[in-house]
Amino acid sequence: MQQVALFGIIELEFHATAGGTLTLRTDLPGDAMAVRETRSIPTTSGSRRVVRFRLAGTTKGRLYSVKVVPTGAGIIRLYAGRIWARLLPNPEWSWYSIPIPETSEEWTAVPLPIPQTPQEWERVQLPIPPTSEQWERVALPIKPTPANPEWVDVPVDQ
């Protein structure tokens, strides 16, 4: 069974060049997801920062969703977020992570597609025709003597 939660604070870690809008939807009252809270996301100068958005304190729901929209042509880099909530009837408040895709603190090394130069030397045969181990029989260009005599016209003075 889903428990009803009371929502107190949304915390975002971001970098916004022109600000934006944060919207919180919950399913209570009315059992239908509807916008319950809207906050302006401030412009951050330089790098990213953490901003807490305090909610009305009476916002509640079994389900919640968070929406972030940049203002105009602005850019928002969203790094992390969490929501401060209390599961009724428990008295304790706790932070619950908002499922924002993580931005790694580490840099990933990606090899450039440069064909590898091998460490070993490669043996490549030069294109020299091989010398045969066998002797080849080649006929000399001597005209053969015919077996029968041939008639030959002899030039005679007339």
Add this chain to the structure above:
Amino acid sequence: MAFRKVAQFKEVSLEYVSPSGPSTFKFSTDMPGGEIALRYTGTMPQTNPGHYPETTTFSLVDDAGAPLEGTLYVPRVDPFATSANGGTQLRSGVVYLRPIGVYLDGTLNEFFETMPISVGV
């Protein structure tokens, strides 16, 4: 939820041979503007006459010192104009990057929205 995966680029290292003179390294990305454009140009110093490879690292930051960004990147090396002592040889290279979790561009009407989440069950 609708957004693209955008990476930040920190630096690039090249192992190369360029004995005739300095070569040029160029790095292009598609952001900002959505079109591939030259974002960084660096000089690859002339290497030793013995043709032994050397390594040079370029810091890929813009004029404000922020890492370059993009969904696409194009590294390029132009050799020294002449090759009297040998041309430019690229042996290997690596670029250091990290994808940003959520990058929202207002000009593209991008937004981030979670599914309905239950705090406690």
